[in-house]
Amino acid sequence: MEPQGRKQWYFVHVLATLTVVTTVLYGWLYTQFDLTTLDLENPPQIPPRVALIALVGTVAMFWFWVRMMAACVRDRPARRAVIWGWILVLGFMFGALAYFVAVWRPAQRPGQPGVSS
Secondary structure, three states, rough: OHHHHHHHHHHHHHHHHHHHOOOOOOOOHHHHHOOOOOOOOOOOOOOOOHHHHHHHHHHHHHHHHHHHHHHHHHHHOOOOOHHHHHHHHHHHHHHHHHHHHHHHHHHHOOOOOOOOO
16 A cells, blocks of 8 residues: 555544544533533533534544545445445444445455555
């Protein structure tokens, strides 16, 4: 794998990891703050670092989803391409993670001939 392709491979893995971390963070925030009884005059105090991590993670999550959508369109999966497209569109981050594990990673193994990055 060429150096630029290796960098892209690692970058996509970092985006996937940030997507998982952000999803777990959203779950934690959901358990910590009751948004059903939201008081607009006294909103819950979310620590600034947590808010920053959530913001960066959200951008990374969206970027990862777009990358997986582009990969699905550019390098159509050999099997069930239309179904993968619908999974990506309707599943957002969960669909992107499923596509990453089931289709993208096996097709992008380092050292594999013909890998496009």
